[in-house]
Amino acid sequence: MKIGILSYHFPPEPAFIPGSLAEELAARGHEVRVLTGFPDYPGGHVYPGWRQRWHHETHSERLTVRRVPRYPGGAASTGARMASYLSFAGSATLTARRFLRDVDALYVFQLPATTFAAAGVLRLLGQVPAVLHVQDVWTRDGANEPGDGRWAARVGSAMTRIYRAAARIAVAAPSMRDLVVAAGADPARVRLVLNWTDERIFYPATPGAAARQLVRRDGRCVVMHAGTIGPRQGLETAVRAAAALDRTMDLVLVGSGTDELRVRGLAAELGAANVRFVERRSPVDMPELYAAADYQLIMLRDLPEFRGMVPGKLQAALSCAAPVVASAGGDTAELVERARAGLSCPPEDWAALADRFWLAATIPPPTRTEMGRRGRATYLREMSLPAGVDRIERLLHEAAGRGAEPASEPRGKFA
Numbered sequence: 001m002k003i004g005i006l007s008y009h010f011p012p013e014p015a016f017i018p019g020s021l022a023e024e025l026a027a028r029g030h031e032v033r034v035l036t037g038f039p040d041y042p043g044g045h046v047y048p049g050w051r052q053r054w055h056h057e058t059h060s061e062r063l064t065v066r067r068v069p070r071y072p073g074g075a076a077s078t079g080a081r082m083a084s085y086l087s088f089a090g091s092a093t094l095t096a097r098r099f100l101r102d103v104d105a106l107y108v109f110q111l112p113a114t115t116f117a118a119a120g121v122l123r124l125l126g127q128v129p130a131v132l133h134v135q136d137v138w139t140r141d142g143a144n145e146p147g148d149g150r151w152a153a154r155v156g157s158a159m160t161r162i163y164r165a166a167a168r169i170a171v172a173a174p175s176m177r178d179l180v181v182a183a184g185a186d187p188a189r190v191r192l193v194l195n196w197t198d199e200r201i202f203y204p205a206t207p208g209a210a211a212r213q214l215v216r217r218d219g220r221c222v223v224m225h226a227g228t229i230g231p232r233q234g235l236e237t238a239v240r241a242a243a244a245l246d247r248t249m250d251l252v253l254v255g256s257g258t259d260e261l262r263v264r265g266l267a268a269e270l271g272a273a274n275v276r277f278v279e280r281r282s283p284v285d286m287p288e289l290y291a292a293a294d295y296q297l298i299m300l301r302d303l304p305e306f307r308g309m310v311p312g313k314l315q316a317a318l319s320c321a322a323p324v325v326a327s328a329g330g331d332t333a334e335l336v337e338r339a340r341a342g343l344s345c346p347p348e349d350w351a352a353l354a355d356r357f358w359l360a361a362t363i364p365p366p367t368r369t370e371m372g373r374r375g376r377a378t379y380l381r382e383m384s385l386p387a388g389v390d391r392i393e394r395l396l397h398e399a400a401g402r403g404a405e406p407a408s409e410p411r412g413k414f415a
Contacts, residue, residue: 001030001031001104001105001396001397001400002030002031002033002102002103002104003025003030003031003032003033003103003104003105003106003107003396004032004033004034004035004099004100004103004105004106004107004128005018005021005022005032005033005034005035005036005106005107005108005109006035006036006092006096006100006106006107006108006109006114006117006118006121007034007035007036007108007109007114008036008037008085008088008109008111008113008114008117009036009037009039009041009109009111009113010022010034010036010037010039010065011039012039012047013039013040013041014041014042014283015041015109016196016197016198017109017133017195017196017388018034018036018107018109020196020198020199020385020389021107021388021389021392022034022063022065023063024385024386024389025389025392025393026060026061026062026063027062028389028393029062030062031062032062032063032064033064033066033099033100033103034063034064034065034066035066035068035092035095035096035099035100035121036065036066036067036068037067037068037069037070037088037091038050038052038056038067038068038069038070038072040070040072044072044073044080045072046072052069052070053069054068054069056068066095066099068088068091068092068094068095069087069091070084070087070088070091071083071084071087071088072084078151081113082151084113085112085113085115085116085117086116088113088114088116088117089116089117089119089120090120092117092120092121093117093120093121093124096120096121096124096125097124097125100121100125100128101125103128104128104396104400105128105129105130105131105167105396105399105400106121106122106125106128106129106130106131107130107131107133107392107396108130108131108132108133108162108166109133109135110132110133110134110135110162111135111136112136112155112159115155115158115159115162116155116158118130118132118158118162119158119161119162122162122165122166129167129168129399129400129401130162130165130166130167130168130399131166131167131168131169131170131392131395131396131399132162132163132166132168132169132170133170133172133193133392134169134170134171134172134176134180135172135195136309137159137176137179137180137183137305137308156183159183160183160184161184163180163183163184163185164184164185164186166185166189167189167398167399168189168190168191168395168396168398168399169185169189169190169191170190170191170192170193170391170392170395171190171191171192171193172193172194172195172309172310173192173194173308173309173310173330173331174192174308174331174334175307175308175330175331176308176309176331177190177192177308178308179305179308191391191395193388193391193392193395194310194315194382194383194388195310195312195315195383195388196315196383196384196385196387196388197312197315197316197319197379197383198283198316199319199384199385201283201284201286201287202283202286202287202315202316202319202320203287203319203320204287204291204320204321204372204376205287205288205290205291205320206288206291207288207289207291207292208288210288211285211288211289211291211292212292214278214289214292215252215278215289215292215293216250216292216293217250220248220249220250220274220361221248221249221250221294221295221357221360221361222249222250222252222292222293222294222295223242223249223250223251223252223293223294223295223296223297223325223357223360224251224252224253224254224289224290224293224295224296224297225238225251225252225253225254225255225296225297225299226254226255226281226286226289226290226296226313226316227254227255227313228255228256228257229253229255229256229257229258229259229260229263230257230258230259231258231259231301232300232301232306233257233259233299233300233301234299234300234301234302234347234348235253235259235263235299236259236262236263236266237299237327237347237348237349237350237353238251238253238297238299238327238350238353239251239263239266239267239270239272239275240266240270240350240354241350241351241353241354241356241357242272242274242275242354242357243267243270243271243272243274243275244350244351244354245274245354245357245358245361246272246273246274247274248357248358248361249274249357249358249360249361250274250275250276251272251274251275251276251297251357252276252277252278252293253275253276253277253278254278254279254280254281254286254289255278255280255281256279256280260277264277286316286320287320290316290317290320290322291320291322293322294323294360294365294368295322295323295324295325295342295343295360295368296313296317296322296323296324296325297324297325297326297327298311298313298314298317298324298325298326298327298328298332298336299327299328299347300327300328300329300332300347301347301348302329302346302347302348306328306329306330306347307329307330307331308330308331309330309331309332310331310332310335311328311332314326314332314335314336315379315383317375318339318341318375318376318378318379318383319376319379319383319384320372320376321372321373321375321376322372322375323341323342323368323369323371323372323375324336324341324342324343324371324375325342325343325344325345325353325356325357325360326342326343326344326345327344327345327346327347327348327349327352327353327356328344328347329346329347332344333345335378338378339374339375339377339378340371340374341371341372341374341375341378342360342371342375343356343359343360344356
């Protein structure tokens with residue numbers, strides 16, 4: 001097949017799902033054309049050594065990447081993000097007529113950032129069938145800034161149009177199916193395709209002395225949260241839970257984010273000496289840090305839109321055979337419990353999380369190792385790169401009319 005890929009982010013940005021999908025489809029013999037922007041994430045500035053221009057293509061065997069200019073707005077404000085989204089939509093639409101005109105099917109890595117571009121490209125290409133891989137549904141992004149309701153309405157309206165136009169829709173979590181159907185998608189066209197992680201980085205590792213020294217300071221149980229310290233995670237809950245168990249376990253927070261100062265302040269206010277902060281590390285360092293800890297912590301706040309979300313750090317932990325403690329609801333908790341890969345509790349309940357921390361500390365190491373083994377087995381079976389690409393490839397064939405119309409998928413199934 002000739003397959004087009006439309007993605008707002010693409011490597012060298014940390015966008016391993018569209019990047020690894022493009023490489024794998026090309027390796028399977030398809031001709032793949034990627035339409036994306038110039039790399040600027042997460043800093044909001046075009047990477048050193050790159051210069052935005054109109055005619056920028058790179059070629060490798062069966063894979064062509066075309067980059068178009070966009071306003072590098074980053075996440076500074078809702079207005080800056082929207083300027084970036086709309087500029088990418090204009091550039092992508094102008095380029096798509098020639099670059100994607102004869103593809104058999106178009107894969108869209110569907111973030112809110114891609115919505116306006118997807119709407120414009122699909123309208124321009126007319127009869128080219130599209131497979132949307134929905135990662136997020138616009139609900140509360142930038143909810144504290146003026147004018148957000150207006151932008152949310154525009155993004156929501158554009159999403160509804162492309163849901164109705166898509167030949168197939170893949171959702172990254174089971175409950176997300178309900179959201180896209182409620183937004184106008186045909187239920188018979190919606191399939192579950194769980195995200196994979198960057199398997200070149202995240203795999204079972206043995207911790208070296210430096211990783212152990214960074215993560216551990218005595219023989220106590222260590223629960224580690226790796227990643228963003230922001231409003232979605234609600235890490236104040238974890239700090240309160242850990243403070244109640246200051247002689248039982250350590251909580252290690254690796255990363256940074258907009259809520260870091262507030263979370264640090266709470267730890268200091270509570271006198272939580274067992275809560276430690278480690279600056280952001282390179283992804284390639286993380287498997288050893290995972291292995292040096294006893295559990296990985298998955299946190300999501302108690303908001304309706306998060307019940308249909310499986311955060312990427314869960315796939316990374318499972319791929320590394322790390323047992324998890326999940327303070328989350330919906331699909332994330334269901335997956336952890338069904339895989340028997342760790343412990344879970346309701347979100348934003350520090351007392352319940354303290355109980356899980358206490359239980360985690362009492363579980364003997366061999367049982368923790370078995371949790372990690374079960375989690376990795378679930379990852380390989382249901383979330384791995386080969387499993388995910390198999391499903392996307394099947395949807396592309398169906399969209400292009402090269403496969404039978406599948407029966408509707410039961411709601412709530414992970415695989």
